[in-house]
Amino acid sequence: MSAKQNTQEVTAYKPYSWQAILEFRAMWVLLALGLVLPFVISKPLATEIMIYALFALAFNLMLGHTGIISFGHAGYLGAGAYAGAMVVYYGGVGVWVSLLAAMAGGTVIAVLIGLLAVKRKGAYFAMISLAIAQMLYFLALSPFKRWTDGEDSLKLPPLSVDFPFHIDLSDQLSLYYFVFVIVALAVLVQWRILSSPFGHALKGIRENEDRIRACGFNITRIKFLSIVYSGLFSGLAGGLLAIYLGAASITILFWMTSGIVVMQTVLGGTHTFMGPFIGTAVFLYLRNAISNYTDRWEMWVGAMFMALILLFPEGIWGTVMQKIGERRRPSAS
Amino acid sequence: MPAPSYFEKEGVMELSWEIILMQVIMGLALGAIYVLLASGLSIIFGLLDVLNFAHGTFYMLGAYAMFTAISLCGNFWVGLVAAVVIVSLIGALFEMTLLKRLYGTDQIYPLLLCFGLGIFIPDIVKMIFGLIGKVVDYPSMLQGASFVGNLILPKYRIFLVVLMALVLLALYLFMKKTSIGMIIRAATRDRLMVNCLGINVSRVWTVGFMLGIGLAALAGAVAAPMVQTIPNMGDEMTVEAFVVVVIGGLGSLGGAALGGLILGQVVSFVSLLAPDWSNVSIFLTMALILVLRPRGLFGEEGRD
Numbered sequence: 001m002s003a004k005q006n007t008q009e010v011t012a013y014k015p016y017s018w019q020a021i022l023e024f025r026a027m028w029v030l031l032a033l034g035l036v037l038p039f040v041i042s043k044p045l046a047t048e049i050m051i052y053a054l055f056a057l058a059f060n061l062m063l064g065h066t067g068i069i070s071f072g073h074a075g076y077l078g079a080g081a082y083a084g085a086m087v088v089y090y091g092g093v094g095v096w097v098s099l100l101a102a103m104a105g106g107t108v109i110a111v112l113i114g115l116l117a118v119k120r121k122g123a124y125f126a127m128i129s130l131a132i133a134q135m136l137y138f139l140a141l142s143p144f145k146r147w148t149d150g151e152d153s154l155k156l157p158p159l160s161v162d163f164p165f166h167i168d169l170s171d172q173l174s175l176y177y178f179v180f181v182i183v184a185l186a187v188l189v190q191w192r193i194l195s196s197p198f199g200h201a202l203k204g205i206r207e208n209e210d211r212i213r214a215c216g217f218n219i220t221r222i223k224f225l226s227i228v229y230s231g232l233f234s235g236l237a238g239g240l241l242a243i244y245l246g247a248a249s250i251t252i253l254f255w256m257t258s259g260i261v262v263m264q265t266v267l268g269g270t271h272t273f274m275g276p277f278i279g280t281a282v283f284l285y286l287r288n289a290i291s292n293y294t295d296r297w298e299m300w301v302g303a304m305f306m307a308l309i310l311l312f313p314e315g316i317w318g319t320v321m322q323k324i325g326e327r328r329r330p331s332a333s
Numbered sequence: 334m335p336a337p338s339y340f341e342k343e344g345v346m347e348l349s350w351e352i353i354l355m356q357v358i359m360g361l362a363l364g365a366i367y368v369l370l371a372s373g374l375s376i377i378f379g380l381l382d383v384l385n386f387a388h389g390t391f392y393m394l395g396a397y398a399m400f401t402a403i404s405l406c407g408n409f410w411v412g413l414v415a416a417v418v419i420v421s422l423i424g425a426l427f428e429m430t431l432l433k434r435l436y437g438t439d440q441i442y443p444l445l446l447c448f449g450l451g452i453f454i455p456d457i458v459k460m461i462f463g464l465i466g467k468v469v470d471y472p473s474m475l476q477g478a479s480f481v482g483n484l485i486l487p488k489y490r491i492f493l494v495v496l497m498a499l500v501l502l503a504l505y506l507f508m509k510k511t512s513i514g515m516i517i518r519a520a521t522r523d524r525l526m527v528n529c530l531g532i533n534v535s536r537v538w539t540v541g542f543m544l545g546i547g548l549a550a551l552a553g554a555v556a557a558p559m560v561q562t563i564p565n566m567g568d569e570m571t572v573e574a575f576v577v578v579v580i581g582g583l584g585s586l587g588g589a590a591l592g593g594l595i596l597g598q599v600v601s602f603v604s605l606l607a608p609d610w611s612n613v614s615i616f617l618t619m620a621l622i623l624v625l626r627p628r629g630l631f632g633e634e635g636r637d
Contacts, residue, residue, distance in 0.1 A: 063441075069440070069441050069444065116620060116623050116624070117623070119627065120627070122384075122440045122441075123378065123384035123440060123444065123583065124579070124583060126384060126444065127384070127575035127576075127578070127579050127583075128579060128619070128623065130572055130575060131572060131575060131576050131579065131615075131616050131619055132616065132620070134569075134572050134616060135613055135615075135616030135617070135620075138612035138613045138616075139613055141612075142609045142610075142612070143609045143610055143613060145609075255568070255572065259448060259452070262445065262448070266445060296456055296460065298452050298453070298455070298456040299453055299456035299457060299460070301452060302449050302450065302451075302452035302453025302454075302456065303449075303453050305445070305448075305449035305452070306431065306446055306449035306450060306453065309435070309442055309445050309446045309449060310431065310434060310435070310446070313438070313442055
């Protein structure tokens with residue numbers, strides 16, 4: 001390794017590198033903290049943090065790990081929420097089937113966007129994904145009003161799980177632990193995906209696409225899979241969100257949802273695994289706290305986000321990892 | 334932005350050629366606004382490699398600057414010029430103080446900075462002007478319509494089409510005939526080489542950014558009398574400007590012009606025939622173009 005390292009090399013983690021080990025430990029610490037979270041902050045906020053953290057992790061599969069800028073994640077989340085809610089509302093099926101439908105919903109939209117735009121780079125992908133998500137918003141708003149109830153969200157009856165044992169989801173604490181277990185499993189699956197050779201190929205594409213192509217990898221196929229995985233987990237988050245809200249609401253599909261997940265992810269650190277999780281927790285906690293004092297939430301979040309981009313582009317967790325890396329460097333090289 | 338339709342009647346509607354021609358004019362006027370907006374976006378992207386997520390925000394600022402200037406001086410034309418100048422200067426200030434720091438980093442950071450600005454500014458505007466929409470009047474000489482036989486020609490919309498043509502012509506001449514235009518075109522191709530020739534590229538970028546923002550502000554200022562001027566009016570326009578440049582090919586002025594005109598016609602006719610689908614049709618058009626010609630109508634190979 002050359003003496004002159006750039007920040008990218010410091011934050012990109014390698015198999016069994018100190019970064020990967022640190023991330024792995026951070027993941028278990030955060031999941032352990034998740035067990036006691038509803039006793040520290042309010043239960044609905046804790047549930048929301050878990051759901052959006054899963055969403056942000058799924059989003060970061062594309063942005064942080066593959067380097068694809070997506071502004072259409074509201075589409076995946078919303079498709080998941082509506083698919084999950086509609087099978088319950090019209091089909092009367094149980095919660096597990098609803099979550100499967102939500103994953104399918106997110107995946108279908110991801111495949112659609114992937115087919116249209118997988119070969120487009122950078123800004124182009126951002127624009128196309130944003131446009132497709134806006135299309136879904138307007139579709140749900142008026143032409144498909146008959147099925148989605150348009151601006152009145154599609155409301156669900158109180159739900160409960162009967163398999164493997166009875167869980168009453170209208171109880172806030174049971175709902176939290178139900179969501180927590182699913183999110184924790186999804187986080188572990190994502191960790192597994194990213195530690196696989198496929199996961200390393202994703203990082204390779206982010207760092208140097210041409211070199212990975214020269215190594216004989218099928219870039220288009222790998223990128224497409226990354227989009228599909230992202231859609232799958234976002235859809236799952238959408239299904240959980242519909243259960244948590246007791247409704248599939250049109251605001252989920254609004255472009256602001258895509259913007260918020262971008263901000264949460266960047267706040268935590270895009271070039272890390274657990275960054276989006278941390279970013280989401282901080283973001284939602286702050287939003288909850290600040291909105292008690294002011295109506296001007298958007299102004300503050302906009303200004304703070306601009307400051308973040310200018311001063312700490314690696315985010316909270318990314319900056320911490322960078323600092324640790326700087327301290328380690330003399331002995332590591 | 335839904336196209337205003339004069340024919341939103343209940344029941345059966347007869348499609349006479351007057352109605353069709355009328356709708357073409359409506360579409361042209363709407364297309365003119367898209368063209369102004371998207372050409373600004375395209376110039377900024379071509380020159381600075383920055384996807385301006387705050388483009389609709391500057392469009393909104395253009396409309397508000399127009400409102401403020403008109404309520405101060407009372408003249409439409411003075412207001413128009415003042416709006417464009419003021420908003421361009423705001424744009425230049427943003428570029429010189431904040432955006433400039435992020436050149437040379439990953440493409441995503443300037444994009445996200447613009448996105449943050451697009452959340453920040455509408456809230457400031459809400460604080461100053463309130464949530465209730467402001468009304469900008471048509472200039473007295475462009476009110477009403479002229480009649481040619483059975484055909485109604487709304488003056489203001491005709492003016493928009495003429496304005497767009499003049500602006501495009503001026504832009505073309507500026508880019509082809511003036512030395513600064515030539516430098517901008519050269520810097521779009523190869524910024525390093527232009528820098529090596531001893532030209533202060535950083536200043537060229539500021540000028541290019543101002544030009545793009547000025548076009549967005551002009552679009553907002555001339556759209557103000559036709560639409561409701563509210564703090565969030567720009568959000569949808571950002572997305573629609575994206576659609577126009579995806580259709581036309583990013584970084585191509587001709588593409589932005591053709592894409593804007595196509596989109597104007599699509600919105601105009603779909604809102605006549607199937608109003609529910611007017612917003613969706615924009616994105617379906619984009620998807621169709623992407624399937625048929627992935628790099629956009631005038632997109633260059635390798636510039637994706």
